[in-house]
Amino acid sequence: MENHEPVEDVIAALGYLCLGTRFKRLGERLQAETVSIVSAQSGSVPPSQLPFLAAIDRLGPLTVGEMAQAIGITQPGATKTLLHLAKLGLVDMSQSREDRRVRVATLTATGQDLVAQSKASVWKQVDAAARELCKGLSGTLLDQLDTIEQRLAEKPLREWGKP
Amino acid sequence: MENHEPVEDVIAALGYLCLGTRFKRLGERLQAETVSIVSAQSGSVPPSQLPFLAAIDRLGPLTVGEMAQAIGITQPGATKTLLHLAKLGLVDMSQSREDRRVRVATLTATGQDLVAQSKASVWKQVDAAARELCKGLSGTLLDQLDTIEQRLAEKPLREWGKP
DNA sequence: TCCGGTTATATAACTGGATATGGAAAATCA
DNA sequence: TGATTTTCCATATCCAGTTATATAACCGGA
Incomplete structure (x- = not known):
């Protein structure tokens, strides 16, 4: 060699x-x-998605745009990851009733469990x-x-x- | 508003x-x-590709594997960017004569000009x-x-x- | 000499970002 | 009120990296 x-x-x-x-x-x-x-x-998410969950946990329900700001990425990036997390059943993306342009991301029960467990x-x-x-x-x-x-x-x- | x-x-x-x-x-x-x-x-490359040119300028001709080490990325990443730079005419990828598995990247005349100009x-x-x-x-x-x-x-x- | 293992590169599929663009809802203004 | 502008989100495409795998060349031993 x-x-x-x-x-x-x-x-x-x-x-x-x-x-x-x-x-x-x-x-x-x-x-x-x-x-x-x-x-x-077990049952966790990659570390790049962790801040999304932590952000809601910390700040409460966030719109897509607010999430982008909170994480410091662009809006399309926030959209993509949030939709992904929604597909995993960790967050819920519901249309706001006052302003139907905005979608608000909240933690599902599963998401809350994961956050609580991870934090600990x-x-x-x-x-x-x-x-x-x-x-x-x-x-x-x-x-x-x-x-x-x-x-x-x-x-x-x-x-x-x-x- | x-x-x-x-x-x-x-x-x-x-x-x-x-x-x-x-x-x-x-x-x-x-x-x-x-x-x-x-x-x-004018006529430059994105800053992510700059280290490739700087590496050859600094260390002399490098194989794909050596380049990956020098930049601190994986081999496939080095391959891709080197092939790209070759397509741009900034580096030359020639097969080594002693060991025909390895390909050695050198700066072309254009590449050398670009490096010299950029450095200055x-x-x-x-x-x-x-x-x-x-x-x-x-x-x-x-x-x-x-x-x-x-x-x-x-x-x-x-x-x-x-x- | 050929066969198995190792090494060097290439290719494929995926990821997490980016920018650019478009559509729908809301806000503003004539 | 109706037209225009702005805001918010989604989609498409690109980029630079990753892992996993394939291919080709080399090396050592039976």
Whole structure:
């Protein structure tokens, strides 16, 4: 077998020039690692959809447009995910009676159960893991990102913040 | 007109629980804002493809697998973008003679020109903007992300790091 | 030499975002 | 009131990534 030396991480090396790419990459990685925490539990949703449920839980019933604002995505994105969650039976999309343009998303009983259960277990765990992952960071923002990536290389997210 | 109060940013409010989503969101936003800097120049590529060109410029000709490592994505992702860049005439994908499984990506003359031109102008500008955007951050990582998002709300990325 | 395993790339199907566009309801204004 | 503009949502299409799988080339051993 040939001896391949590891290739330099160009995104990290380029520093501020690739800051956006780097944030995105790290975010996707964290979400992916979150899956392996979440999916240990049964009957859950991917972490990208979790904020939708959390938003209603936190703010009460939301229109499509409000949801887009709350999550910080565009309206079509909110529509798509909400329709999906409705198909899963986790939220209910009912037309408002005062203004028939707007549709209001509420949690179904199933959705409420899932949120309650998640809050008590998985969300706690994810929060604790991320919190410990980011503990005692120092230096410039780029240094801190380096540290986070290093820490994730040492052990996966689900091993951080253990009791 | 009705008076809609702004909706709370749930991702920010949930803190560490949504750290991944937040990184990803900020990264996408930075990339989107970078487009408006880059596309002021003629004949360029979206910022997501920029690291591919920068990687070859920095490390020399790379195989598909090495490129995936350098950028930190999976091999199929690297394949797709490299084939695309080849179609644009910016890189050349030639089969290696020693091992005909591997394909090596090099910059074409056009690609080299684009890189040289970008390095001298756009990349400098993006780097300076991101650098200033992240200047003097303090507090926890979440605080720093808050600050960055606030700063971007004040003025777009292209207004930062101006001479 | 051929056969099984491994490696490198390509392809397919899917996901979660984006932008662009269109239709229906509401609001505004002449 | 009727016409026009605005608002809200849905749909279509695209993009950049993913996982899973297929194909082709290489390598080592019987």
